[in-house]
Amino acid sequence: MFAAVAALIIRTFFFEAYRIPTPSMEKTLLTGDFLIVSKINYGPRTPMVLGVPFTNIHLPGVVLPWTRLPGFEEVERNDIVVFNYPIDLAPIAAKTNYIKRAVGMPGDSLMIDDTDLYVNGEKAEPFPGIQQTYTVKVRDRVRLSPAKVKAAGAQLYRQQGNNGYRVNMTKQVAQKMSQWPEVKNVEPFVLPDDFNEFRQSTFSFSSGFTNHHHLPSLQVPSAGDTVTLTPENYHIYENIITRYERNDVERNGEQFIINGEETNTYTIQQDYYFMMGDNRDNSEDSRFWGFVPQSHIVGKAGMIYFSWDSERWLPRFGRLLDVIHD
Structure with a gap:
């Protein structure tokens, strides 16, 4: 006991x-x-x-x-x-x-632009273990060996046409792979900013954005912050106000009714x-x-x-x- x-x-x-x-x-x-x-x-x-x-x-x-x-x-x-x-x-x-x-x-203040993360206006350099998808182009009439890719510590996703591959790997592995004799070039795979990956998202937060490779500048909420609510930005704060800080919210056109009071502002109660x-x-x-x-x-x-x-x-x-x- x-x-x-x-x-x-x-x-x-x-x-x-x-x-x-x-x-x-x-x-x-x-x-x-x-x-x-x-x-x-x-x-x-x-x-x-x-x-x-x-x-x-x-x-x-x-x-x-x-x-x-x-x-x-x-x-x-x-x-x-x-x-x-x-x-x-x-x-x-x-x-x-x-x-x-x-x-x-x-x-x-955060922003994601072409997969790159920016914090307070400065690009966040990736740690050695961080991976992302790269497009690997090989020379004519050669193939990228799955066994060689795996041995390098990368993961081969799929072939694109005759000369292209998508490979998930760290920046360090990508730099080494770019020196392989069969490889023509290696570039990060980036979704177009108008590709709407989140069109049918069940998450309210991402429903107002397009995809995870692009995120417009937004501020991480801090206790005591007062935010102005609009129909355009409510998806950012909906879970904070209703789910995490337990308020009742109704919508009335451009206005919001929080706990029975009509308002277009909300004060954040805890850090995020x-x-x-x-x-x-x-x-x-x-x-x-x-x-x-x-x-x-x-x-x-x-x-x-x-x-x-x-x-x-x-x-x-x-x-x-x-x-x-x-």
């Missing part, structure tokens, strides 16, 4: 194990990595729901008053953060855990973050569903304690006990 109680206290207030289920953070984190997530860095949250310990089973309709205990640091730009998936319908602590890189802090996966063309993140509330932050990715390669059916011994660097 003592061991179970001690384990529950550690899991609630100090550290929690997390497994990487998808390739959305490759090559920084790999599918099958098992992490220790620190809750003490940003401060642990007191229990939010009544549930069965060590399971996702909770008592429906019961939400406990909670607070975040002091941590020893704030979320910083480019931290790798575990958080509750904001648009889940469950209570906060019962929502699915996601892991992404925090690229936008409260108050930051913009999260992106390092596998930029294979990550559903803030570009799709919007900002992450501070209340949903679980902890900071700390260390890989185990890693399993499901393709080779072997542990990745070289990743054991690796400290996760931002």
